[in-house]
Amino acid sequence: MFSYQMDSVKADETVDRPATPPIRFEDIPGLNIRPEQTTVDTVLGKRRTIKTITTIEIAFIVIAVIGILSTIGLTITVIVNEVKDANTSSDLIFAIVLLINALFCLYYICDGVLFESAYEIVVFVGATTILLIYCIISFSQDKDDVIKTVRFYMIIVLGPFCVVLGSLLAKSYYESKNIIFRTVGASVELQDMCGLMLFFQTLLKFDLQLEVSMVVFVLSDSMDNIGTTDIIVLSVGVVYSLVWVALGFFSVRYESKKLVILFFLTSIAEPAYIIYKVIDVWVIADEEDLIKSAIITCGIIGLIIRIVVCITMYFVTKNFGNGLKEKVYGQSSGDTAAVIGNESQVPPQGV
Missing domain, CATH: 1.20.120 (Four Helix Bundle (Hemerythrin (Met), subunit A))
Known part of the structure; x- marks a missing residue:
């Protein structure tokens, strides 16, 4: 009887005792093990760290940035030439709009990858497709213009890569929802x-x-x-x-x-x-x-x-x-x- 009561008291004490959190590797002295940080808190929410960017994402960023920067440079040249000639034709207006949208695309590239935003990558792919169509039409109307010719071949070479890689990334982001899982x-x-x-x-x-x-x-x-x-x-x-x-x-x-x-x-x-x-x-x-x-x-x-x-x-x-x-x-x-x-x-x- 006495043994049973003592066992009951010990059992009760065990039940009432607060749970001890499990020991983690980083809690063990001398190991200096810390979990790898994959996200960073920002004003706009959680974003990925640079280390987590994959090879295909790096390839997409490099190709897309080269294409967009080339388009921006050539478009600025067109605007400068049109302004020098005091020309207010539709070419100047479309060049300004093209420059504005190229800057937005540059933002979509960086923000879309760092925040794994499938929607922003989709917008970029759509804008690139429209840019591709516009450059083809513009080149077909004036094949003797050197700047339009260079821009045409640049977009023809780099545009399809941006569209394909961007579509693959958007599909991957939408299906995996990795950044959303890490957030909520x-x-x-x-x-x-x-x-x-x-x-x-x-x-x-x-x-x-x-x-x-x-x-x-x-x-x-x-x-x-x-x-x-x-x-x-x-x-x-x-x-x-x-x-x-x-x-x-x-x-x-x-x-x-x-x-x-x-x-x-x-x-x-x-x-x-x-x-x-x-x-x-x-x-x-x-x-x-x-x-x-x-x-x-x-x-x-x-x-x-x-x-x-x-x-x-x-x-x-x-x-x-x-x-x-x-x-x-x-x-x-x-x-x-x-x-x-x-x-x-x-x-x-x-x-």
Whole structure:
């Protein structure tokens, strides 16, 4: 009896004793073993370290950067020559738009690989395809231009490699979701939320890219008969776009519903101007006027993207308060911190 009681006391003491965390290799003195750091916390969320970039990614970055920098250099040469000749033809306008989009592509390359953003790589592949088509058309219209000839052969050689490698990387990023897993863990629900948030952020950047291009096209088309409304709208257009993109980013980052309401309210301005401008240009459009055709095309695509952005923001907003921002940005708040705390709790086992 006494032995049984002593055994019971020891058993109770064992049960009540707090659990000791398992010993890790880095806790053993003298070994100096530390786990390899694969991600780094940034303002935009977790990004990969340079050491984790694979060979195929390095090949993609090198080929793509060489192609984009070559395009930028040749395009700047075209712009300088056109300005010297006081030429305001469509070649100058398309060269400026090409330069703007090339700079965006350069950003997509670096950001897409470091953050394993499948969506940004897809946008880059699409932009490269459009660039490839434009250079072919431009070369076919003026085969005697040395700069256009060099640019044509550069894009013909490097363009397909960028498209193929970019497509493979985008497919790999989308299927593996490695950076999303390292950010939010194994929760499938949080992974889907994070993927939707990243999709929304990519749409914001693409919307900005389209709007800046639209501003250049509209300015070039209205140089001779630009009105007061166009001056006011276009003078603040780029600044407004930057503020609107920042507003969308911070709305999601801080899960602020007040900022979301402000974001939706300010989302109306661009579609209203696009509809007005497309109708205005459509009435007097000439089939051979490339600038007016570009305004209509860019305007329609921009309008579609803006609608998709707002729809995506609505679904992203529904995910507020589920612990996503703590996982992605390491912030703390009452409601969402409780969700993360609940995830770490081990459910009681049945007796």
